[in-house]
Amino acid sequence: MLPLLILLFLTSAAGQSQNQTRTETETSSNPPKEFMISMADRMELLLLDRELISNLVQYADKLQEKVNVLQRCAKAMRTPLQASKGREEEYLSNPLHSFQLIRHMHEDWSHLEKFMRQPVGQDQISFLKNKATKFPSVEETEDATEAIYRIILTYNVQPADLDQGLIDGMHYNSSISVKDCFSLGSLFFQWGEYGKAAEMLAYSLDQVNPEYYSVYDVLEFESSEVFMLLARCLVEMDMEEDARTTLMAHPALVEHSERLLTLYRNTRHVPVSWKLMPFLPEEFNQICRYSHQNKPSRLHCRYNTTTTPFLRLAPLRMEELSLDPYIVVYHNVLSDAEIAEVERVTEPLLKRSVVFDGKENKMSTSKKRTALGAWLPDDNMDVSGRAVIQRILRRIHELTGLIMNDRQDMQLIKYGYGGHYDIHFDYFNTSSPITKARGDRMATVLFYLNDVKHGGSTAFTDLQLKVPSERGKVLFWYNMRGETHDLDSRTLHGACPVIDGTKSILSCWIHELDQMFIQPTYRSGNRLS
Numbered sequence: 098m099l100p101l102l103i104l105l106f107l108t109s110a111a112g113q114s115q116n117q118t119r120t121e122t123e124t125s126s127n128p129p130k131e132f133m134i135s136m137a138d139r140m141e142l143l144l145l146d147r148e149l150i151s152n153l154v155q156y157a158d159k160l161q162e163k164v165n166v167l168q169r170c171a172k173a174m175r176t177p178l179q180a181s182k183g184r185e186e187e188y189l190s191n192p193l194h195s196f197q198l199i200r201h202m203h204e205d206w207s208h209l210e211k212f213m214r215q216p217v218g219q220d221q222i223s224f225l226k227n228k229a230t231k232f233p234s235v236e237e238t239e240d241a242t243e244a245i246y247r248i249i250l251t252y253n254v255q256p257a258d259l260d261q262g263l264i265d266g267m268h269y270n271s272s273i274s275v276k277d278c279f280s281l282g283s284l285f286f287q288w289g290e291y292g293k294a295a296e297m298l299a300y301s302l303d304q305v306n307p308e309y310y311s312v313y314d315v316l317e318f319e320s321s322e323v324f325m326l327l328a329r330c331l332v333e334m335d336m337e338e339d340a341r342t343t344l345m346a347h348p349a350l351v352e353h354s355e356r357l358l359t360l361y362r363n364t365r366h367v368p369v370s371w372k373l374m375p376f377l378p379e380e381f382n383q384i385c386r387y388s389h390q391n392k393p394s395r396l397h398c399r400y401n402t403t404t405t406p407f408l409r410l411a412p413l414r415m416e417e418l419s420l421d422p423y424i425v426v427y428h429n430v431l432s433d434a435e436i437a438e439v440e441r442v443t444e445p446l447l448k449r450s451v452v453f454d455g456k457e458n459k460m461s462t463s464k465k466r467t468a469l470g471a472w473l474p475d476d477n478m479d480v481s482g483r484a485v486i487q488r489i490l491r492r493i494h495e496l497t498g499l500i501m502n503d504r505q506d507m508q509l510i511k512y513g514y515g516g517h518y519d520i521h522f523d524y525f526n527t528s529s530p531i532t533k534a535r536g537d538r539m540a541t542v543l544f545y546l547n548d549v550k551h552g553g554s555t556a557f558t559d560l561q562l563k564v565p566s567e568r569g570k571v572l573f574w575y576n577m578r579g580e581t582h583d584l585d586s587r588t589l590h591g592a593c594p595v596i597d598g599t600k601s602i603l604s605c606w607i608h609e610l611d612q613m614f615i616q617p618t619y620r621s622g623n624r625l626s
Contacts (some may be wrong), residue, residue: 132237133138133244134513134599134604135471147192147229156221163217170209173200243282243516244467246473247375247594249281249293251382252552256300265422265595267551274303276318289368291330300328321349325357332361334483347397373464376519384556384563385593391562396420401427404498413496419560423587424574427496431569435485439473439603442482443509446471450510452518464529465519466592468512473603489603497573499607500615509546512553512600519593520558523586523606524576536609539582539616543572544603552596559587566600581622 108238130138152370173491177197183186188194204405223484227349233241246252252265256278262269273281285294300325305339306315324347331340335356344354383389396417402408416426431439450470474486543555549566556563564572592600609616 112550113555120340130233131238131469131513132233133240133467133516134511142233145228146466147246149228152221156218159218159221159342161213166188167209174205197444204611206592219577237312240467241515243375243464244513244594245281246284246288247467247515247517248375248552248596250290250375250377251385252384252596253386256297260300260304265551267596269597275301275306275313275374276316277317278304279326282323286326286366288374289366291333295327295330295334300329302327313374321347324350324578329361329366332358332558333366337362349356375464375467375517378515378520378558380556381520381556381591384558384561385554389561389563391418393563402494407495412426412612413469417566418562419574422560422575422578422587424557424560424562424572426564427571427573428567429547429569430492430496430542430571431489433569435488436568438482438485439509440601442479442485443471443473444559446473446475446478447511448510452521466510467516467519468510468518470508470510473507473509489544490605492600493605493607496571496619497540497607498615499540500611501607502611505607505611507603507605509601509603512592512595514598515594516553516592516600517594520521520556520589520591522576522584522586522589526583526584531608535611536613537577537584538606539557539577539609540573540575540607541614542605542607545570545572546601546603548599552593553600555587556593557590559589563593563620566602577609578622579616580618580620582618583622583624 130141132138132142177194181194189198189348248264249259252262258264260272260278263270278297282294282297282301285291285297298559302320306318324343328340331337340360340361341354344350344357348356385528396419398414398416401413401415409626413430414428416428418424418426447469448471449462450468452466453460454465474483474548486507489507490505491500494501525532526537545566545568547566548568553566554563555566555572574588576585577583609613
């Protein structure tokens with residue numbers, strides 16, 4: 098636990114002081130790190146942590162060397178004086194003793210003062226300062242905390258389970274520190290999850306180890322802060338007596354307890370805007386969990402040979418998940434070589450993913466989707482990758498029987514740990530340049546490009562349906578009802594937070610006006626024109 102605490106100290110201390118300089122440096126020279134998604138970036142951070150701990154040990158050794166020298170000096174100076182104890186006058190009457198004392202007092206202490214003033218471990222301190230630009234920024238640390246929050250909330254992880262590394266039925270060889278618990282408790286509080294905040298803060302207090310009190314002091318971790326925030330959570334939950342008991346339990350807060358209670362009572366906490374929080378309703382969370390199993394059905398798995406003539410020569414294994422709305426899965430659609438090629442040409446194009454904001458009628462970054470994304474094809478992509486894009490578009494036609502035109506694009510999305518997408522509809526249900534030109538999104542084709550070790554499923558809340566992410570699999574569904582093209586609200590779905598590893602998908606949305614000659618509306622529906 099100690100190395101983790103040291104890293105937290107170094108990260109928080111240097112990250113705050115160097116954040117502006119670091120941002121300017123990244124903008125001008127190095128691209129920003131993606132600690133949430135990139136294993137390489139996290140590996141670099143882990144190796145840096147090891148370097149810093151080794152550097153800290155070297156610094157402590159330098160200090161210890163100086164301490165050892167000072168202790169030897171003290172011993173050498175104390176030895177002659179031990180003979181004078183109780184017989185000071187007789188001792189000083191000896192001319193040699195008097196000479197030694199006068200010379201010693203004149204020369205030796207001035208030399209010792211110079212030695213004591215000499216800085217120790219300057220190389221180690223300089224090394225730490227130079228490496229500080231590589232520390233995670235405040236924003237990146239907040240992203241990491243929010244990712245764990247999503248995992249805790251979605252998979253109903255209790256503080257004790259989190260400390261033991263038990264998440265959604267799987268055991269990880271890890272634990273969390275006292276400061277980790279406090280950071281998570283603070284985030285729960287800011288987002289108005291007072292009950293969960295109280296649980297996390299109470300567990301944080303239980304984990305305080307007296308052996309590390311000196312470490313807590315260095316890290317500026319005050320137990321009184323935990324007591325005060327816990328008491329404030331209890332006041333927000335209208336449990337004032339419990340809050341008073343909590344404050345009275347800390348010696349430094351006893352005389353201030355009533356004043357603090359009055360302050361908490363009169364200045365109630367206002368949670369951050371819902372726009373900055375993930376929307377993870379319990380019905381979605383329950384589907385994401387390991388305990389959820391899709392209900393048995395009488396739907397079939399079969400080889401599809403009828404959608405297009407090509408499938409008569411090369412049928413694909415199809416699994417029916419729902420007939421109304423129509424949702425199917427195709428297995429082993431993309432080869433390993435095709436997946437590798439897509440990832441190769443897309444990697445340089447990845448940036449923070451955007452979602453459609455219906456109120457603003459535009460695409461923008463949002464906490465609703467925490468991932469990187471890239472649109473394909475792209476003018477800046479390696480031209481050699483266009484061939485695989487065209488093959489995938491032909492494959493979509495073969496799977497769906499729908500028309501793929503020259504304007505068709507796709508989006509690759511890459512989620513890291515805690516990466517998710519709030520429940521949403523794929524259709525826009527609004528007037529925009531895209532919907533005016535091509536209509537709304539009639540259907541969705543979703544390619545899974547890798548196996549996710551834990552978490553990361555696609556969950557349809559109304560249908561109580563969960564689709565795990567498995568390499569080479571394709572999920573296809575209609576967002577509209579067939580005869581009327583009414584928007585089908587039963588297709589509400591989201592991406593469960595990834596727990597272990599990363600998740601890469603390739604999405605393609607098929608618009609209705611492109612299919613007007615093969616799937617026209619046969620009767621009027623409820624959609625407004």
